[in-house]
Amino acid sequence: MIETSEYPSLRDIMIARQRIEPVIRRTPLVFSEHLSDRAGFEVWLKLENLQIAGSFKIRGASNRILQMTDDERARGIIAVSSGNHGRAVAYLARRLGITAKIVVCDLCPENKRVAMRSYGAEVIVHGDTQDDAQTHAEDLIAQEGYTWADPYDDLHVIAGQGTIALEAFTDLPDADMIIAPLSGGGLLSGVALASKAVSPNVSVIGSSMEIEPGMVRSLQAGKPVHVEEHPSLASSITGAIGLRNRCTFPIVRDLMDHAVLISEDSLAPEMRRFADNEGMIVEGGSVTSVLAALSPEVKERQPKRAIVVISGRNIDLATFHQVTQNPEMIS
Numbered sequence: 001m002i003e004t005s006e007y008p009s010l011r012d013i014m015i016a017r018q019r020i021e022p023v024i025r026r027t028p029l030v031f032s033e034h035l036s037d038r039a040g041f042e043v044w045l046k047l048e049n050l051q052i053a054g055s056f057k058i059r060g061a062s063n064r065i066l067q068m069t070d071d072e073r074a075r076g077i078i079a080v081s082s083g084n085h086g087r088a089v090a091y092l093a094r095r096l097g098i099t100a101k102i103v104v105c106d107l108c109p110e111n112k113r114v115a116m117r118s119y120g121a122e123v124i125v126h127g128d129t130q131d132d133a134q135t136h137a138e139d140l141i142a143q144e145g146y147t148w149a150d151p152y153d154d155l156h157v158i159a160g161q162g163t164i165a166l167e168a169f170t171d172l173p174d175a176d177m178i179i180a181p182l183s184g185g186g187l188l189s190g191v192a193l194a195s196k197a198v199s200p201n202v203s204v205i206g207s208s209m210e211i212e213p214g215m216v217r218s219l220q221a222g223k224p225v226h227v228e229e230h231p232s233l234a235s236s237i238t239g240a241i242g243l244r245n246r247c248t249f250p251i252v253r254d255l256m257d258h259a260v261l262i263s264e265d266s267l268a269p270e271m272r273r274f275a276d277n278e279g280m281i282v283e284g285g286s287v288t289s290v291l292a293a294l295s296p297e298v299k300e301r302q303p304k305r306a307i308v309v310i311s312g313r314n315i316d317l318a319t320f321h322q323v324t325q326n327p328e329m330i331s
Helices: 010-020 033-039 057-065 070-075 084-096 110-118 130-144 155-171 186-198 214-221 248-255 264-278 284-293 317-325
Strands: 029-031 042-047 077-080 100-104 122-125 177-181 203-209 258-262 305-310
Touching: 010 057, 010 155, 010 186, 029 155, 033 042, 033 264, 033 284, 042 155, 057 084, 057 155, 057 186, 077 084, 077 130, 084 100, 084 110, 100 110, 100 130, 110 122, 155 177, 155 186, 155 305, 177 186, 177 284, 186 203, 186 248, 203 214, 203 284, 214 248, 214 258, 258 264, 258 284, 264 284, 264 317, 284 305
Parallel strands: 042 305, 077 100, 100 122, 177 203, 177 305, 203 258
Antiparallel strands: 029 042
């Protein structure tokens, strides 16, 4: 259990690391000569695109689900997802013999729906936005008694995501910056808590889409606010943070040093460059952290050694080839 009712401690994150070790993959931290040359400082890539189920989400989901009681498991799990959290929950549910329902909205990419179904989860498509899907999931919980598996606003999920930074700073203890995608804030919260605990002077940078960035708009307003959702190549990091957000908003507010906003039209070209130079195909949300590392705002901070979290790979090849050859097709 979490030691404190406020933030997960370093000990909580270390315990999470032990708990989830049998389930997750310890992903490599690799030096990128190409990105270091472009950025003007050392860029080290934490490759969560090589993670089980294709993204970092397995860390937080497993730390939550592995602590569920027998009664909670017997009732079945329900989750809301833009794709990657649902994929992680579906994978874990199959592995543990638990029934899973994943509620998605119309914006969830088809390849991610197919992946969730391939793990045996029931995928329920409801509404135009994540908020619509969330409301429907809450109705199903009230009617059927399912156990909720939150995608980000949960202390156990946050502690699980923090294990990324534990690994990264074990491999590169003198890093002075860490950059991670920012959406609902589960990843950024965990990364910030772990990073500041082991290296208090490290700069924590988030990367968000410039069109309706839910966390950034909420921070500007001083409270969680609603934002409109739009189709994006970075669908995994779009959407609001939930008006009842209780965990990630205050953690990000207190610990993030800066957020860099990324334009939609910069995603496809950077995905192509990443594939050409790093030899890996990654989804749009992943390259937001790369683009943040290359931004003037980050360069002004003059880091010497930055860890850049590559959050996931879950884009189908047909879409990747289509948008990298014809970026104007994403709008």
